[in-house]
Amino acid sequence: MAQNTQSKIISIDEQIQKLKEKRNREIAKLERNTGKKLIERFKLENKSIDEIYSFINTLEYPNESNNVHDEE
Numbered sequence: 729m730a731q732n733t734q735s736k737i738i739s740i741d742e743q744i745q746k747l748k749e750k751r752n753r754e755i756a757k758l759e760r761n762t763g764k765k766l767i768e769r770f771k772l773e774n775k776s777i778d779e780i781y782s783f784i785n786t787l788e789y790p791n792e793s794n795n796v797h798d799e800e
Contacts, residue, residue: 767773772780 766784767780770783772783775783
């Protein structure tokens with residue numbers, strides 16, 4: 729009985745690890761797609777990485793009272 733419980737715990741831990749890895753892959757994919765969209769939208773395709781970062785740093789953040797996503 730104890731071994732069966734231990735086996736279930738290990739199985740759940742493995743599932744959690746796989747889900748964490750999947751989440752990390754999905755976040756990386758979202759970041760790539762978002763970056764691509766930003767580069768296309770602001771026509772930064774021919775700019776150096778330093779110029780792109782400089783441009784990003786000039787952007788203003790939305791007003792925090794309007795930013796609902798930070799609360800999630």
